[in-house]
Amino acid sequence: MNKKVNQEVISFSANKKWLAIPEATRRELERNVWCGNCLDVVQIVNYVVKDSPHGIVLEGNCKNCEKNVARVID
Structure with missing residues (x-):
């Protein structure tokens, strides 16, 4: 069975x-x-929201090039 499991x-x-x-x-x-x-x-897409000592972090991909990007929100 080749089922991909999301371990996030x-x-x-x-x-x-x-x-x-809001x-x-x-x-x-x-x-x-x-x-x-x-x-x-750029715009972040396919992101997950994680806790951080500084607030929360969005980790995902750049909408333009699809490389990994992150945004800290305090």
Whole structure:
């Protein structure tokens, strides 16, 4: 059986903090992520929300080049 298993640990507390941010602000944050490959501000896609000592972190991919990007939200 070749079934891919997602081993990502979901942080319910981080997701709760993320959803507490107004939707319009969340959309702005998603579109304001720095991509070191594109050397520009891009939109993050396919992201997960994780807890961090500094707040929460969005970890995902650049919409343009698909490289890994992250955004810390304090």
